[in-house]
Amino acid sequence: MQGAKGTAERRAVSSRGPLADLDLVIVGGCGHVGLPLALALAESGYRVGINDIDDQKIDEVRTGHVPFKEAGAEPLLGKLLPTGRLELSSDPAMLRRTRTVILVIGTPIDEFMNPSVRIFERVLDELTPHVQNGTLVILRSTVFPGTSETVERRLRAAGIEADVAFCPERIAEGHALEELRTLPQLVGVTSDAAFARARELFERMGPVSIIRTTPLEAELAKLLTNTWRYMKFAIANQFFQIVNRSGLDYNRVLNAIRQDYPRAADLPGPGFAAGPCLLKDTMQLSAFTPDHFPMGQAAMQINEGLPGYIVDTLNSRRPLLGRTFGILGMAFKGESDDARASLSYKLRKLAQFKGAKVICTDPYVSDPSFEPLGKVLRESDVLVVGAPHRAYRELELDGREVVDIWGITGPIRL
Numbered sequence: 001m002q003g004a005k006g007t008a009e010r011r012a013v014s015s016r017g018p019l020a021d022l023d024l025v026i027v028g029g030c031g032h033v034g035l036p037l038a039l040a041l042a043e044s045g046y047r048v049g050i051n052d053i054d055d056q057k058i059d060e061v062r063t064g065h066v067p068f069k070e071a072g073a074e075p076l077l078g079k080l081l082p083t084g085r086l087e088l089s090s091d092p093a094m095l096r097r098t099r100t101v102i103l104v105i106g107t108p109i110d111e112f113m114n115p116s117v118r119i120f121e122r123v124l125d126e127l128t129p130h131v132q133n134g135t136l137v138i139l140r141s142t143v144f145p146g147t148s149e150t151v152e153r154r155l156r157a158a159g160i161e162a163d164v165a166f167c168p169e170r171i172a173e174g175h176a177l178e179e180l181r182t183l184p185q186l187v188g189v190t191s192d193a194a195f196a197r198a199r200e201l202f203e204r205m206g207p208v209s210i211i212r213t214t215p216l217e218a219e220l221a222k223l224l225t226n227t228w229r230y231m232k233f234a235i236a237n238q239f240f241q242i243v244n245r246s247g248l249d250y251n252r253v254l255n256a257i258r259q260d261y262p263r264a265a266d267l268p269g270p271g272f273a274a275g276p277c278l279l280k281d282t283m284q285l286s287a288f289t290p291d292h293f294p295m296g297q298a299a300m301q302i303n304e305g306l307p308g309y310i311v312d313t314l315n316s317r318r319p320l321l322g323r324t325f326g327i328l329g330m331a332f333k334g335e336s337d338d339a340r341a342s343l344s345y346k347l348r349k350l351a352q353f354k355g356a357k358v359i360c361t362d363p364y365v366s367d368p369s370f371e372p373l374g375k376v377l378r379e380s381d382v383l384v385v386g387a388p389h390r391a392y393r394e395l396e397l398d399g400r401e402v403v404d405i406w407g408i409t410g411p412i413r414l
């Protein structure tokens with residue numbers, strides 16, 4: 001709901017030029033990061049332009065459908081569409097109508113461990129003709145360190161005086177709307193004016209604190225945040241393998257480490273560390289570092305090697321050739337419909353290499369090759385939990401050969 005205060009503030013943001021009838025435009029605004037951000041900002045009273053090259057997603061969002069699973073997003077979209085505070089377009093000319101542009105396009109790494117910095121250059125070339133002088137360009141994608149400076153330089157070379165700020169997204173997918181209002185916001189800037197504008201934008205959304213840094217500090221802080229998380233999962237997975245290989249029950253060892261011992265309470269349990277961010281961002285940090293970051297490389301090997309460890313362990317116990325191998329959960333994490341960079345797919349491939357017939361199921365990821373849960377339960381000789389969805393917690397699996405490194409169906413089992 002927008003009160004009188006919201007309207008006045010909006011006018012203040014919009015008054016930087018006669019064409020600025022949109023308070024901001026989000027490029028990549030139909031994505032996993034862009035759309036929740038657009039909704040949160042529109043809910044705070046801003047008039048938000050959503051720009052995305054994907055026409056299908058634009059049509060979906062326009063008709064009130066959120067293209068992915070995100071808690072609370074669809075009802076909020078339904079509430080906001082009638083207010084007129086959300087406008088959608090695939091035409092970059094939309095940028096002419098604002099003085100605040102937020103970029104949240106994907107930033108992949110190629111198979112040679114090269115961060116695709118070009119992606120920003122290409123998108124910028126497309127967008128630059130539409131960026132107005134005096135625009136605040138906020139980069140929100142996770143980027144290779146130094147990208148903000150490059151973007152500012154390229155805009156200046158094109159004759160555009162724009163402030164560039166790096167304000168990384170740090171939400172966990174699926175919980176964006178709640179976390180956007182509560183997590184601290186890093187604002188990496190080179191001027192007081194840019195800081196004031198970025199702070200005003202985010203403060204209205206509700207972050208408890210705004211932390212000012214330089215762009216490079218914020219770029220590194222974001223990569224280090226994700227890499228730290230990824231490495232914690234890696235050590236948890238390596239501990240699991242060490243203990244499992246020695247024939248002991250990891251549940252007992254993990255409990256002995258953590259129980260009533262606060263200094264070890266943050267040791268995660270084992271599980272697939274996957275998805276579109278953690279591995280990619282560890283790779284970006286590795287590519288940025290002259291020694292290629294051996295600890296990060298080790299974390300990648302351990303986490304990416306976990307499906308292989310599971311398949312090899314099962315196969316050495318009893319050959320998988322000719323057996324039916326059922327995978328429960330193909331998303332990259334529990335309660336998600338996002339299968340990007342999910343390790344369940346690697347698990348499927350490795351089990352197939354060993355000659356197993358693999359059948360997969362997932363309550364949220366739609367894929368015509370998947371089977372209903374009942375059929376997978378009925379036909380599998382061995383069941384492996386790939387994603388810890390809640391639906392698997394109550395399954396009756398006594399007497400079955402089950403692998404559950406998450407411990408969601410009972411104790412951790414391999």
Ligand SMILES: NC(=O)c1ccc[n+]([C@@H]2O[C@H](COP(=O)([O-])OP(=O)(O)OC[C@H]3O[C@@H](n4cnc5c(N)ncnc54)[C@H](O)[C@@H]3O)[C@@H](O)[C@H]2O)c1
Nearest residue numbers: 028030031032033052053054104105106107141142169173
């Ligand atoms: N997914 C997460 O949980 C998460 C969390 C924090 C940070 N990030 C970072 O945010 C960035 C975006 O990730 P995502 O998961 O939202 O990706 P996504 O693929 O879900 O969304 C990107 C969107 O950008 C659109 N797009 C691509 N090129 C475009 C262009 N030229 N013009 C307009 N739109 C364009 C795509 O159609 C898509 O809708 C990445 O850098 C990622 O590392 C993601």
